Amino acid sequence: MSERQSTLRERRRAETQRAIQRHAVRLFVERGYDRTTVNDVAEAAGVSPMTVYRHFPTKEDLVLVDQNGPLLAERIAATPAGQPLARRVGSALVESARTLTAGDDGFLLARLRLMISTPALRARHLDNQYVLQQAIVDGLGAEAAGPDQAFRAAAAASACLAAMHTALVRWAADDGRSELPDLIAEALAAVLDDVAPGRG
Structure with missing residues (x-):
């Protein structure tokens, strides 16, 4: 072929x-x-x-399957290596959200509401967080090759993903009226105790 x-x-x-x-x-x-x-x-x-x-x-995959992992890994790989790890992860999350909401964010909002309100989907949604965490670690490539580096990368990814999850729940609660990338940046600022990455 x-x-x-x-x-x-x-x-x-x-x-x-x-x-x-x-x-x-x-x-x-x-x-x-x-x-x-x-x-x-x-x-x-x-x-x-x-x-x-x-x-x-x-059936759960009908809601949960998406291309966030590859998109996130791509964004992480493109971030400058000199920045602190959590800042790089945070910037990649904000930029990925900007890409995902650039088109029809109504579909994204509907999926998110289903994930939050449906018990069978909530548990699987948490599994997806682990998949995204691994995508971030993979996106760092050689920088996360050793056990210590992979541990630090996974810790930074986990903290940033928890902040993002909080922003997603807030976005769903306010019916998508806020800009999702800005909400994620604000949540990350609370975690990083600094000026938020990628706030636009």
């Missing part, structure tokens, strides 16, 4: 995944998470239940 065909196939796969997820989130908001089945999502998206499961192995 040519590289062009492979790229086209990946793009179609990503488009199908986005469409399924948007239908799922819409139905979960309209009908409730527990009252909506995977078959309902498949029907709304115009695909088979097997296609839904191919993209989202569990």
